[in-house]
Amino acid sequence: MLGPINLGLLGLGTVGSGVVRLLEQNKAIITQKLGQPLNIKRILVRDLNRPRQVAVDPALLTTDPDTILGDPDIPIIVEVMGGTGTAREYILQALSRGKSVVTANKDLLALYGKELFDAADAHGADLLFEASVGGGIPIIRPLKECLAGNRIRQVMGIINGTTNYILTKMSREGRDFNDVLKEAQSLGYAEADPTSDIEGDDAARKMAILASIAFGTRITYPEVYREGIGRLSSHDINYARDMGYAVKLLGIAREDEDGIEVRVHPALVPLNHPLASVSDVFNAIFVEGDAVGETMFYGRGAGSLPTASAVVGDIIEGARNLQHHDRGRISCTCFYDKPLKPIGAIITKYYLRLVVVDRPGVLATIAGIFGEREVSLASVIQERMLGDLAELVLITHRVREKNVREALEVLGSLPVVKEIASVIRVEGGEAR
Secondary structure: OOOOEEEEEEOOOHHHHHHHHHHHHOHHHHHHHHOOOEEEEEEEOOOOOOOOOOOOOHHHEEOOOHHHHOOOOOOEEEEOOOOOOHHHHHHHHHHHOOOEEEEOOHHHHHHHHHHHHHHHHHOOOOEEOHHHOOOOOOOHHHHHHHOOOOOEEEEEEEOOHHHHHHHHHHHHHOOOHHHHHHHHHHOOOOOOOOHHHHOOHHHHHHHHHHHHHHHOEOOOHHHOEEOOOOOOOHHHHHHHHHOOEEEEEEEEEEEEOOEEEEEEEEEEEEOOOHHHHOOOOEEEEEEEEOOOEEEEEEEEOOOHHHHHHHHHHHHHHHHHHHHOOOOOOOOOOOOEOOOEOOHHHOEEEEEEEEEEEOOOOHHHHHHHHHHHOOOOEEEEEEEEEEOOEEEEEEEEOOEEHHHHHHHHHHHOOOOOEEEEEEEEEEOOOOOO
């Protein structure tokens, strides 16, 4: 058997600890599959004396990145430290020295993907990033390789476990957002500062990566339209369920003759759609291609070992490429410069909840304003009475968002409309 392939690990937090644990517990089977053992030669940490989630030989630890990046006997660098500053610097250094890089860093790829891939191409190195989206769910390699013969029409998914847990609890137990958020934080499903998750930023970074691969055009994180779940009410979730829908935070990327749309926001999904049954902290990514049709990738979207599963899979891929002297086989696939549609140009259905004065003629006035802007209403339900006010729940037919926004702007100025309480897009087909 050939000698070991040495790895340099940058970071020993949650994911890094999972990588160490997985490489050790499955050492025999990985060696058998690869034909060579994998050996962690050095691990970069910030503090040598900090308590660790996994037992490691202290001699492996270093606070000096040059002992890893400058070591000619370490051909594969595994970046699991996170962030977009130091991590970017280290990855670029590694690639410039011809080392292959495995990373789980969605933030970095969603902002600086082109720069990193250009560096990998220039130096004939691999840049592998399966763990950047969906934790342990295989999705990057399927899009790049298994589905390469398809023209991808749509990628739509639940790609943030924190928000999916919150929405699942709100739906099942009728609890308010803030109450469930506190529970999620106590269980470790949400960070002390959950802003990135609940405002849709985490999902937007992942959608930038997925859309870039799916449609062959560079999409960066700032270009992704996003809305969070903080304004969702249990009333909306209950109304949606009564009408045959679940409420999910969706990442959506589509291509048509007018360009690409990439967005993250809450959406009503028909209960018969596969994504509607994805609950708790699980993730699922629904892909539609012209040849394969509809397919879905489902599993744990985060966590130490699920994410480590994807990282170790990339390490093995990088090691095999080293064995066969064939690195950089599948580099950046952003061949085109396709136009990105503004949010006002998308076409979908809308759920609207309005609080209005309860008097004759109000509904006719509202319907007239929508009609003037070519917004057709599929259904109108008068729900709760709030003293001398009434709550109206409306579902539109498919319409351009710009038209809906213009109608709502006019409605918001009417004395009889006291509140536009909710505007939620409807995706995934018709409820049954």
